[in-house]
Amino acid sequence: MDALSDIFSAVQQWLYETLVQPLAFWMGLGNRLEDAYDATGWLLVGLLQLVVLLAVIGPLQRWRPVEAITDRVAVRADVLYTLIHRLGLFRLALFFTLTPWLDDLFGLLRVAGLGTLHLDDLWPGVTDQALVSLLMYLLVFDFLDYWIHRGQHQFEWWWKLHSLHHSQRQMTMWSDNRNHLLDDLIRDVIVVVVAQLIGIAPGQFVAIVAFTQLSESFQHANVRLWFGRWGERLWISPRFHRLHHSVGLGHESKGKGILGGVTLASCCPGGTCCSAPPTSSPRYDPTGVRDQVEQGRDYGRGFWDQQWLGVKRLLGRA
Numbered sequence: 001m002d003a004l005s006d007i008f009s010a011v012q013q014w015l016y017e018t019l020v021q022p023l024a025f026w027m028g029l030g031n032r033l034e035d036a037y038d039a040t041g042w043l044l045v046g047l048l049q050l051v052v053l054l055a056v057i058g059p060l061q062r063w064r065p066v067e068a069i070t071d072r073v074a075v076r077a078d079v080l081y082t083l084i085h086r087l088g089l090f091r092l093a094l095f096f097t098l099t100p101w102l103d104d105l106f107g108l109l110r111v112a113g114l115g116t117l118h119l120d121d122l123w124p125g126v127t128d129q130a131l132v133s134l135l136m137y138l139l140v141f142d143f144l145d146y147w148i149h150r151g152q153h154q155f156e157w158w159w160k161l162h163s164l165h166h167s168q169r170q171m172t173m174w175s176d177n178r179n180h181l182l183d184d185l186i187r188d189v190i191v192v193v194v195a196q197l198i199g200i201a202p203g204q205f206v207a208i209v210a211f212t213q214l215s216e217s218f219q220h221a222n223v224r225l226w227f228g229r230w231g232e233r234l235w236i237s238p239r240f241h242r243l244h245h246s247v248g249l250g251h252e253s254k255g256k257g258i259l260g261g262v263t264l265a266s267c268c269p270g271g272t273c274c275s276a277p278p279t280s281s282p283r284y285d286p287t288g289v290r291d292q293v294e295q296g297r298d299y300g301r302g303f304w305d306q307q308w309l310g311v312k313r314l315l316g317r318a
Contacts, residue, residue: 008044016040035095038202039088045210046086052214053082057173057221064224066242066284071170073301078174080303085177086213090184098189106196118199137200138208144194145212148187153251158183160313163251164306167299169288171245173221176213180310220245226282239282246285247293 016037024036069075084090119140120133127133152162161183168175195205219241226232226239243249291297300306 012037012041012044015044035099039092039095041206042088042091045206046088049086049210049214049217050082053173053217057218057223060223060225061173061221065222066224066238067170067222069170069172069222074168074170075172075174077301077303077306078168078172078178081177081179082174082217085184090181094185094188098185102189102192116199117197120199134204134207137198137204138211140198141191141194141208141212144191148190152183157314158186159251161186161310163289163313164299164310166245166251166287166289167292167306168245169286169292171220171222171242171287173217175220176216181307182310182314224284239284242284242287245287247288248290249285251289 020036020040020043021033024030024033029036119136120128127136152158161180164180164183165175165178168178200208215236219236219238221238223238226237227235231237232240286293289297289299292299298309300309
């Protein structure tokens with residue numbers, strides 16, 4: 001593990017000195033070099049994730065696909081979403097807009113005497129062990145993601161944004177980042193605030209985000225794969241997550257038109273997903289949103305079209 005960390009740090013340093021640092025000076029950001037170095041780490045993680053997607057998950061999709069890909073345009077839009085997020089472009093936009101406000105907010109909270117709760121200090125000698133600490137924070141953020149996800153499916157205004165994610169009729173490994181930017185903004189602010197409050201180390205935070213993102217990409221993959229009756233209760237498989245994206249079932253809890261549905265965390269099944277337990281004969285249902293399938297509601301074809309229609313839904317004008 002230490003050897004891998006050393007290799008990652010060496011590559012990060014090389015990429016920073018070769019590309020990012022000169023670019024930061026050229027842009028007049030010499031006072032933000034520490035942030036630029038952190039951004040280099042995120043960029044490197046994103047590049048490694050893309051390698052795993054293309055080299056591992058992609059072949060799985062070709063090996064045992066659930067369905068043939070007939071709408072290449074829709075998939076290409078999802079690829080664009082993935083590149084925007086995994087290569088750090090969305091995070092870069094937040095860096096120039098929201099991050100300074102959040103930094104000021106956390107500074108004021110500390111001045112007011114509100115300290116950081118370091119969860120890894122709860123049980124000295126145990127929770128401060130590297131692996132134990134990492135697993136503990138992974139569970140905390142998975143629990144947090146469950147409640148965020150539940151909000152996306154319970155609150156009508158939030159569902160008007162999140163429904164874009166569910167509108168993909170041809171789900172693939174690229175579909176995880178298919179979200180409205182406002183939806184991503186809300187989620188990222190919540191996650192960053194919690195990360196600051198519980199005192200997770202930056203390196204651990206990057207590792208957890210990278211792991212959960214890869215897990216979610218795998219869950220969205222167009223692959224006929226499940227983990228069996230008991231494995232499905234421990235980790236979300238592509239089959240299980242497809243259940244969440246299925247027309248009606250995934251976003252309706254008590255009948256047609258009632259929000260809720262099969263709610264999942266990032267990694268571990270939770271909440272109302274237990275109402276649809278694994279079966280000995282796994283199903284792979286069509287994906288999409290009911291109003292899209294039955295009433296022909298337009299969620300857009302390209303990136304900008306999808307973003308604009310999301311704003312119109314939120315304002316009640318779609």
